[in-house]
Amino acid sequence: MPWEELLSGLLHFTPGQGLMMLIGGVLIYLAINKGAEPVLLLPIGLGIILANIPLSGMHEEGGIFWLLKKAGLETEVFPLFIFIGIGAMIDFGSLLERPYTVLLGAAAQFGIFGTMLLAIVVGFPLNEAAAIGIIGSADGPTSIYVASILAPSRLGAVAVAAYSYMALVPIIQPPIMRLLTTKAERKIRMPTATTSVSRTTRIMFPIVAVVVTGLLVPKATPLIGMLMFGNLLRESGVVTRLAHTAENELVNIVTILLGITVGSTMTAATFLRADTILIFVLGIVAFSLGTATGVVFGKVMCYLSGRRVNPLIGAAGISAFPMSARVVQKVGLQADPHNHLLMHAVGANTAGQIASVVAGGALLALMAGIL
Amino acid sequence: MPWEELLSGLLHFTPGQGLMMLIGGVLIYLAINKGAEPVLLLPIGLGIILANIPLSGMHEEGGIFWLLKKAGLETEVFPLFIFIGIGAMIDFGSLLERPYTVLLGAAAQFGIFGTMLLAIVVGFPLNEAAAIGIIGSADGPTSIYVASILAPSRLGAVAVAAYSYMALVPIIQPPIMRLLTTKAERKIRMPTATTSVSRTTRIMFPIVAVVVTGLLVPKATPLIGMLMFGNLLRESGVVTRLAHTAENELVNIVTILLGITVGSTMTAATFLRADTILIFVLGIVAFSLGTATGVVFGKVMCYLSGRRVNPLIGAAGISAFPMSARVVQKVGLQADPHNHLLMHAVGANTAGQIASVVAGGALLALMAGIL
Amino acid sequence: MPWEELLSGLLHFTPGQGLMMLIGGVLIYLAINKGAEPVLLLPIGLGIILANIPLSGMHEEGGIFWLLKKAGLETEVFPLFIFIGIGAMIDFGSLLERPYTVLLGAAAQFGIFGTMLLAIVVGFPLNEAAAIGIIGSADGPTSIYVASILAPSRLGAVAVAAYSYMALVPIIQPPIMRLLTTKAERKIRMPTATTSVSRTTRIMFPIVAVVVTGLLVPKATPLIGMLMFGNLLRESGVVTRLAHTAENELVNIVTILLGITVGSTMTAATFLRADTILIFVLGIVAFSLGTATGVVFGKVMCYLSGRRVNPLIGAAGISAFPMSARVVQKVGLQADPHNHLLMHAVGANTAGQIASVVAGGALLALMAGIL
Amino acid sequence: MYLSLVPLTASLQIAPLSQDLSRGLFVTWAGMAVVFSVLVVLTLMMLALGRIFRPGPDEE
Amino acid sequence: MYLSLVPLTASLQIAPLSQDLSRGLFVTWAGMAVVFSVLVVLTLMMLALGRIFRPGPDEE
Amino acid sequence: MYLSLVPLTASLQIAPLSQDLSRGLFVTWAGMAVVFSVLVVLTLMMLALGRIFRPGPDEE
């Protein structure tokens, strides 16, 4: 009977779907009222609500969510296009003025691998453990890229955890930073850069980064390639109309679609599993571990440099661009109201962006060899 | 002989194709010189001309029109993306201040079903009759969405009728409105709203609309979901760059492609049938019937409310956003130069937008049960 | 061993790939430091570098370059969408004021066919010879469109040659122009147009151009259709938001993707062949030959018109819009500092744009008949 | 018994009512019922929302 | 009769003309003919348009 | 000889180390080694770039 067909939506509605809608509503609430990464969490939230309406047909072959997932996520087009835009937004100047900060970005990536180990210990299969670890990249598109290759069914949880904790960086990081440093360390002042960077260096950097990273970690080439493509558009200075479109319309259009598509993967069936909570717990671990290893490596550099490096800036190595750099600045100012660490932290921060991509590529390559 | 190949275009040109080109030219003329929905009718017009050039190969597998149709119309991506942009444009404030106007939007949808019945009577098969009825939704993307599912070969006629009559609303509606109301009724003044709507209500509305409509009419979820997604981007206030892109670049790019693609489906073979004229006749019936039932329902509300509702605003329930609301204002002013009905009509107008989507979803669900 | 997998990129790196990266670097250098068509050559340059990183997987099924090539080049979507934008940018007013300049655009297309003959003589198979000839269209999207149909493996070389020589037009053209004209001829002044063109004519022109070209050369319909679609959006004056988006965001987004995709086709295996150098040599021949026949035809018109046409403007017939018109103006001023040929040259220039498309369509049709 | 029912049934159906038309009539009443049901629920939700989330003093 | 035609035909074809080159020559003349035909028609149309739709007094 | 090696090998492997965990440990050290190697090379390249392409007098 057609009439039943019309009411069948209500009849097929499950408590699980109701719970998922509530979760979607909470994300929308956090996005709007707490300013938590609204650009992604708001579309994800509504995507979750839409995805849990029974019999909408949107997930079936030909449906809009099936299509967006197939065309944008499975192809990796969405995260890669967003990386073009992010590259066009990022100024690597702070990093180029302080090349040593690169190492802090490297150290903080232990958050990825350490969390992966923990996820294995608590029982996740290897591929899912790696996808959970990537939350520690503290970078949205990298997380989505890696998770959708290694463990598509976990994509929603991983993406939501990554974006949520990026918004929570001002709460997660400071206690760890204070725990691992002495007040004297936090007071260390760092000189403002005396060397400036030539335009040629800025233009050469994205090209060199692509070649070095690509040759050493081929699987990282798509991510680093698109990121540095955007950056080359920016730094070249001769294609401002392309750079402007990349960091605005292109990234906006893709973000609108990416958010709702990621949300649409979070159906009750895939998301409401006991171990999803574990993923969120491990996600906090990932951010904390990355922060900790960044700071500890900062302490090592502090010691080796004769206390010329403030270890706090290591916390910015997790990326979470640009929030964690601001957190470093704030914690530094609390120890010494005249200590401005921002530009150093931004160096570590952009290094963390690159290091996350390298770590993601390494993870994919090593997993491809194992699985 | 290759030479023949070059002249073969002219040799294969049929009078039907010439007639179609003329029709395309007329649409372009109306769009430019009469301001008739140029954003759609101009691209449709040129699309028709292009589609009727023989041997261009654009409709064959791999051709650009084949591709756009497959990627944009058959997937419903074009109307759905446009709905994101429309949602980001619409202010539901007038509706939220006057929830009762929702019912006028519901009543006016009889234009859809009544016309469908008439189309059955004059001999159209059920699926085509429903596609013809949807012209009465007085909404472009809804018409395209429903028609391309139920009767793809009638898509061109339905879309052109829908957009043309939307442009003709100022001519079609007033006589019907005056015929069905007394001058005393048309003079009824309505108070300006005293209640204002909180930001929270504006934010909650798109979410509630998605859940209610989706659960009750699952097949309407894609349309209402994208419409309300755009509206949530708008009302949240925290993702202005996404909302701005949705209502500008996204909607413009898709409109450019949608128009020419709809036009490209109108080849002589599919369009030049005697019953195509019937579709255009039935299209006027649809708009008229919707207007009439809206006004009649307005009279009922007028009576029940003790003459506190001016029945004219029922005419705005057909949607045809925002033209029909302006028509109501104008006819009201003719009866009483100090009677400003605009905001009430806009309420009914936006209600009609939602009601059209619901009606479209209901139509699809009921047809899926029958066919 | 997974570890080997990580180093395998370096191990698989070949000298050929290194050479290709160098070529990519040179293109980037030319784009940035010499201002050589940076909008295309910069993305192409980085695309080449990325394409020659071994084991990145970007060319394999599902990889981003495989996908962009399949979705944007093989479908011809990229060049066609760019043509919508170009159409929205071009003002055909100068041409409409001087219809006779159309013939100069026609004459200059001999660069295409003459070069094709030469390419056959030096041993290229017919399809590749035609693709090489199309460099003489001096138009990027036309070259990409035709080459990707006739000889996809030569697309990179053809596209790079076309864009590079467009940037070199101020160096390639003047000697040929001076060689073929006497100083007296170069001094011929041409009257500023006395007739102005009505808005109706401007609107009718794209429609007429589509119908005439489409009926006579069906295979040119997609290109001329999209070009004139953009122009109609522009000239209609009633859809400024669409025209604005077409010539800005649409064209920018597609250009970003087109450039990197064209670059990605240039792997060492396809590009590093001895005859690739021949393609670049033939490309210069194409531009020179087109310039020469344009100027010679200008001389014929000069003679027939009783020295009322300055033969220099024939050089602008190759298109290379708008550089070659500026070259004509400059060479004219060198002969007579008060002789302003710009608007006449722009007429021939836009005629060359149309003629290139017609020639491309004719080439495709004749080849389809032969191959 | 059986025979007497046939003309009765037939008389209830308007004679020339095609199968398509009867289906169309069904779709019409069902469709309009759905449209009104959904929009009435929406109205109630809107009224409830308006009550629960009143505008603050600074929102007007 | 037949025999005498062969050398005639052969002499009309320039001896070392490969099949590809003769095809190329055909494409060249056909292509240029098409380009000129189309653009001449376009010119005529433009002239006609200019005559029919003269600019109004306010358009200059 | 062979027999004596088995317990030795076994003792080197931490007993309850699952196959997944040992693989995970491998991925961890290999991954971190790769990240540091790549970024050290990048640092060296950046230092070299900074030396080779010093800012001109007008760039500050």
Ligand code: NA
């Ligand atoms: Na990171």
Ligand code: NA
């Ligand atoms: Na409607």
Ligand code: NA
């Ligand atoms: Na040309």
